[in-house]
Amino acid sequence: MSVEFLTYKKLMEEVENNKQLLGMKCKSCEAVTFPPKAVCSNCCSREYEFIQLSGKGTVKTFTVIRVPPEGFEGEYVVGLVEMHEGPNIMVNIKTDRFPDMSIIGKRGSIGYVTLPSDKYSGGRRVSFLFFLDD
Amino acid sequence: MRQVAAVGVGMTKFGVSEKTSVEMFAQAALEAIDDAKIKIRDIQALFLGNVFGDFEEGQAVMAPFASSYIGLPHIPAIRFEGACASGAIAVRDAIMWVASGYYDIVIAGGTERCSTMGTSFATRVFGMGSDSYYEWPMGITFPGVFALIAHLYSSKYNIPLPRLKEQMAQVAVKNHDFGSKNQLAHFPKKIKVEDVLGSMMIADPLQLYDCCPFSDGAAAIVFTSYEAARKLTDKPVKVIGFGQGSNGSITHQKDITVIEAREKSAKEAYAMAGITPDDIDICELHDCFTIAEIVATEALGFFPYGEGSKAVEKGLTGPAGKVVVNPSGGLKAKGHPIGATGAAQTYEIVKQLRGECGERQVDGATTGMTDTLGGDLCTVCNIIYQKGW
Numbered sequence: 001m002s003v004e005f006l007t008y009k010k011l012m013e014e015v016e017n018n019k020q021l022l023g024m025k026c027k028s029c030e031a032v033t034f035p036p037k038a039v040c041s042n043c044c045s046r047e048y049e050f051i052q053l054s055g056k057g058t059v060k061t062f063t064v065i066r067v068p069p070e071g072f073e074g075e076y077v078v079g080l081v082e083m084h085e086g087p088n089i090m091v092n093i094k095t096d097r098f099p100d101m102s103i104i105g106k107r108g109s110i111g112y113v114t115l116p117s118d119k120y121s122g123g124r125r126v127s128f129l130f131f132l133d134d
Numbered sequence: 135m136r137q138v139a140a141v142g143v144g145m146t147k148f149g150v151s152e153k154t155s156v157e158m159f160a161q162a163a164l165e166a167i168d169d170a171k172i173k174i175r176d177i178q179a180l181f182l183g184n185v186f187g188d189f190e191e192g193q194a195v196m197a198p199f200a201s202s203y204i205g206l207p208h209i210p211a212i213r214f215e216g217a218c219a220s221g222a223i224a225v226r227d228a229i230m231w232v233a234s235g236y237y238d239i240v241i242a243g244g245t246e247r248c249s250t251m252g253t254s255f256a257t258r259v260f261g262m263g264s265d266s267y268y269e270w271p272m273g274i275t276f277p278g279v280f281a282l283i284a285h286l287y288s289s290k291y292n293i294p295l296p297r298l299k300e301q302m303a304q305v306a307v308k309n310h311d312f313g314s315k316n317q318l319a320h321f322p323k324k325i326k327v328e329d330v331l332g333s334m335m336i337a338d339p340l341q342l343y344d345c346c347p348f349s350d351g352a353a354a355i356v357f358t359s360y361e362a363a364r365k366l367t368d369k370p371v372k373v374i375g376f377g378q379g380s381n382g383s384i385t386h387q388k389d390i391t392v393i394e395a396r397e398k399s400a401k402e403a404y405a406m407a408g409i410t411p412d413d414i415d416i417c418e419l420h421d422c423f424t425i426a427e428i429v430a431t432e433a434l435g436f437f438p439y440g441e442g443s444k445a446v447e448k449g450l451t452g453p454a455g456k457v458v459v460n461p462s463g464g465l466k467a468k469g470h471p472i473g474a475t476g477a478a479q480t481y482e483i484v485k486q487l488r489g490e491c492g493e494r495q496v497d498g499a500t501t502g503m504t505d506t507l508g509g510d511l512c513t514v515c516n517i518i519y520q521k522g523w
Contacts, residue, residue, distance in 0.1 A: 035265070035383065041386060061289065063337045066335045067337070069275055070258035078274050080282055088387075098338070101289065121266065125267065127271040128272060
């Protein structure tokens with residue numbers, strides 16, 4: 001049986017060309033898996049379909065990176081967001097001010113920007129952004 | 135499986151070293167070989183933890199070079215890579231090979247020379263321990279990962295952040311108190327809560343003194359069958375249990391304040407040893423950041439979930455605590471040469487059980503545990519040791 005994975009290449013093409021975020025939905029238990037895996041993250045089934053995720057979610061936790069690694073600049077906010085469909089996604093939260101604990105639980109939408117390759121990344125990357133609802 | 139014992143240990147001073155990774159390992163290994171009263175050529179295999187030799191010194195395949203440098207015969211020499219748990223998983227494999235009966239005498243350890251990279255490049259390279267596709271592109275760093283845990287911990291258990299930060303600072307103060315009595319430590323000096331809370335912000339809410347340093351260093355242990363150990367030494371330290379677990383990327387972990395790989399690993403180790411967390415007298419655990427120590431004490435079963443931070447306040451992990459945590463000074467004060475850390479934790483437990491720790495000796499310790507975590511909570515390894523005499 002040949003299985004078509006939701007490869008990083010396919011995910012990135014969909015983001016860049018159609019501004020859409022794909023995930024996997026299990027045909028057996030209906031759980032949604034993201035980031036993609038070879039099997040359903042809930043029941044290990046290999047029978048799944050690719051679905052378009054809503055791009056909506058809620059902030060679970062966050063930090064402000066004050067000492068960036070090589071390749072990144074300035075101070076910026078990284079968060080873990082629980083998506084509407086269940087899975088988590090790591091994002092850069094775009095805010096006017098550095099947040100405090102009150103940002104936890106806030107809702108918003110996922111956006112995208114493409115990062116160029118660096119010496120070690122083996123290609124370009126999608127960086128996920130997060131914009132809080134008003 | 136056969137019973138296995140540690141018969142010799144060695145460790146370099148942690149800090150900034152002029153020695154190469156191989157030279158540091160040789161220093162630790164020769165000390166361990168002498169401590170075990172064996173001959174170099176008695177050793178049948180080398181298990182070496184090393185994470186970023188490729189980036190630090192342009193050196194891959196470090197194990198055979200290390201083997202040759204100390205004159206080991208043409209025996210298998212294997213590099214183990216499990217990020218910051220590399221030394222621990224090398225130790226665990228070494229133990230299993232002796233337990234299986236395949237080898238009688240082996241040496242395990244780790245070495246790392248982090249300081250060659252400088253902070254900016256080191257932060258990039260350490261970031262390789264994150265998911266390179268779904269985490270790194272957001273600029274996450276190691277302190278950042280544990281900062282995410284700290285904020286979630288505060289929110290989940292409804293502990294106001296200022297109080298949690300004070301509790302975290304107390305972890306740093308405790309570990310520096312212990313570290314001040316360890317001459318091999320990178321930073322053998324005491325600090326105060328105010329020093330932590332006044333230090334530079336690294337990744338909110340973690341400040342500089344919530345973080346362990348990048349260190350250079352090496353450690354090594356000689357393992358033999360317990361039967362052979364009893365002929366070599368009056369003080370063989372028995373391995374009574376071990377476990378190892380894995381997690382995927384952070385996004386795939388349900389709750390990063392509860393590290394499931396650690397729960398699985400610790401459970402396995404306790405079951406093999408036939409003991410409970412209450413039986414552990416001393417534990418060298420993975421305090422790469424202050425919050426990391428707090429969540430580790432919970433997943434290891436020393437305290438209920440959500441109580442680890444209060445346990446620090448009550449001194450339950452201090453010198454007179456129910457379990458003495460990080461008597462060496464931990465990664466925080468002793469330092470964190472990542473590939474060597476698991477081996478250095480083993481060094482401390484063996485020395486403590488043998489009663490050789492001088493000022494920081496925990497009196498009456500008979501059972502000790504190591505806990506090492508690698509990557510973004512990806513790999514955890516636990517090993518339990520007991521006095522064998």
